[in-house]
Amino acid sequence: MQTLVTILVFAPLVGALIAGLFGRRIGDVASQAVTTGLLILACALSWYTFSQWTWGGLEAFTVRLLPFIHIGDFQANWSIRIDALSATMLIVVTTVSALVHIYSWGYMAEDDSKPRFFAYLSLFTFAMLSLVTAADFMQLFFGWEGVGLASYLLIGFWFKKPSASAAAIKAFVVNRVGDFGFALGIMTTFWAFGSIQFAEIFPQIAAHAGKTWVFAGHTFPLMDIACFLLFIGAMGKSAQFFLHTWLPDAMEGPTPVSALIHAATMVTAGVYMLCLLSPMFEYAPIAKNIVTVIGAVTALFAATVGLTQNDIKRVIAYSTCSQLGYMFFAAGVGAYQAAMFHLFTHAFFKALLFLGAGSVIHGMHHEQDMRKYGALAKLLPITFIAMTIGTIAITGLGIPPLELGFAGFYSKDTIIEAAYAAGQHNPIGMFAWVIGVLVAGLTSFYSWRLAFFTFNGKARWGHDDHHAHAHDAHGHDAHADETHDEPLPDDDHGHGHDHKPHESPWVMLFPLVVLSIGAVAAGFVFTGYFVGHHQEEFWRGAIYNAPTNHVLHEAHGVAEWVKYSPLIATILGLLIAAYVYLLKGDERLGLKLAERKGPLYVFFYNKWFFDELYDATFVRLAKFLGDLFWKGGDQKIIDGLGPDGVSAVSYEVGKRTGKLQTGYLYHYAFVMLLGVAGLLTYALFKFH
Incomplete structure (x- = not known):
């Protein structure tokens, strides 16, 4: 088994x-x-490992491959x-x-840098x-x-396009802010333990629970300081409130990159670390x-922004940000198993x-502009069915009495119920529950808005004289001068076309079919293992709950109206979306509401x-300080008084x-x- 998992990772x-x-x-x-x-080999070995763990009696183990850094106590x-x-x-990754x-075989078929793209994808996965699979903080930080790095390369894959390069740099820089806190958290942990x-x-933590740290004349709980600093790293990687701004811009990368980064891998690293x-x-x-407050606020923030976006990928990106908020406040109230369950179902x-x-x-x-879609259900039937399944799964539609629904129904409802149970002892938990129910309604509205805009209503993709261009397979202007030929792939906005929409090739549809099965069945099949009757034997100590933490057990016993509350919010969101964008016709009501540009709409949009705000403060301040130290400090003082001055x-x-x-x-x-006169004068005075 050790050999198999080594092959799996490498x-x-x-x-x-x-x-x-x-x-x-x-x-x-x-x-x-x-x-x-x-x-595919790594995926097969992952499922084999998971099946052996779940049903084969496999016990936890660690394979030590190589020594990395051995300096004193730092091993x-x-x-x-x-x-x-x-x-x-x-299995998720x-x-x-x-x-x-x-x-990507189908989506990137016309790209001229396929080896580089697939190399980046595989590097990201490794x-x-x-x-x-890290057994210590150092390897965790290495993978982190x-x-x-790999996300920077993938987001900026079309590096000739300025917006893609800017988005890659933004993602890299914002994540470095979080990683600084993460590194401080690792240092604090090493100092303490x-x-x-x-x-x-982990075995020492209970003994250190009451210890404090005196800093600048103030006393801080040691464990809270360490965990807060580590959480800052999770905020950056998982795009939580304040450090979320890189996530929507990451849409500049190819769509397969968006799926890889936003679905199951990079953005869930923070949730995994907390658990x-x-x-x-x-x-x-x-x-x-x-963690609870930041997660709840993130869920609300991203859901409100998702209401107003018109780029189909940006709507789904903000949806990711919102769902990550659910996972974080689940971990914050102590329902780590529910957070991992939602991470698992959310991936599909x-x-x-x-x-x-x-x-x-x-x-x-x-x-990519949804306002130029419409009536695609008959032209893209398999895509329509797959995205409808995904929409039902993310909105959490289900039947509570029968405990029957798609994947999101089981995991998201468990999180909301756990927040309510935690709220009986802590008002922060009740705050998270209120936000969770509200966001369930907002998620339903913007998810069905996307579906109705795209697949229903009238066709809005006909000829547009003002915007019509001839574009090649990556959205390039076919008449542009070749010296200005920039990659404008799947995010080329605002152009019309005369081509009839068509279904994708089967190499692109096959993954949709597989993921549809996961979106339907993942919750039903695994709810008992993650948060149900078999959770103890499934987790086997991988997640720790303090003796006073019974939130997940109490979540199963909440009142019936609590269990129905997310479903009611979800149905209301669906009905409002159907009324605004389907029954009344989006050209009559939905777009008119947007065109009014009310203060709330402008704020969310x-x-x-x-x-x-960040540009006016941090970005401009950083540029000012950079210019000050560069032009004033480096060029005038250091170079001016140093090598340049001496020369x-x-x-x-x-x-x-x-x-x-x-x-x-x-x-x-x-x-x-x-010279002789000077020397004689010196001699006379010297020997006088």
């Missing part, structure tokens, strides 16, 4: 190296085949840790990644696998930074309350929605003005001294006479 790295280093020699098809084949090793958490993440690889090995830290570190967070009540229906959106964009000749003085001295070289003998004789 197979994507081998594929990335082959495609990245030898892609030009072996060609596009061979590069795609090698990377995709190795990902870091390359290891592979297998337990319930890592086994779950393995490799399943979505393998399907994205297959999907970094994520090294993260979720690895997915940050003298180790970065999870197996050594992994549950032994620490259980003894950090202040940090847990902060969110990847389905993103790849479905990519199929729509492909069929619409790379048009502009994403609560966070980008403008300038040497030049001037040499230039003026050189004028003494006149070539006339009597000038030299005069200088010699002055």
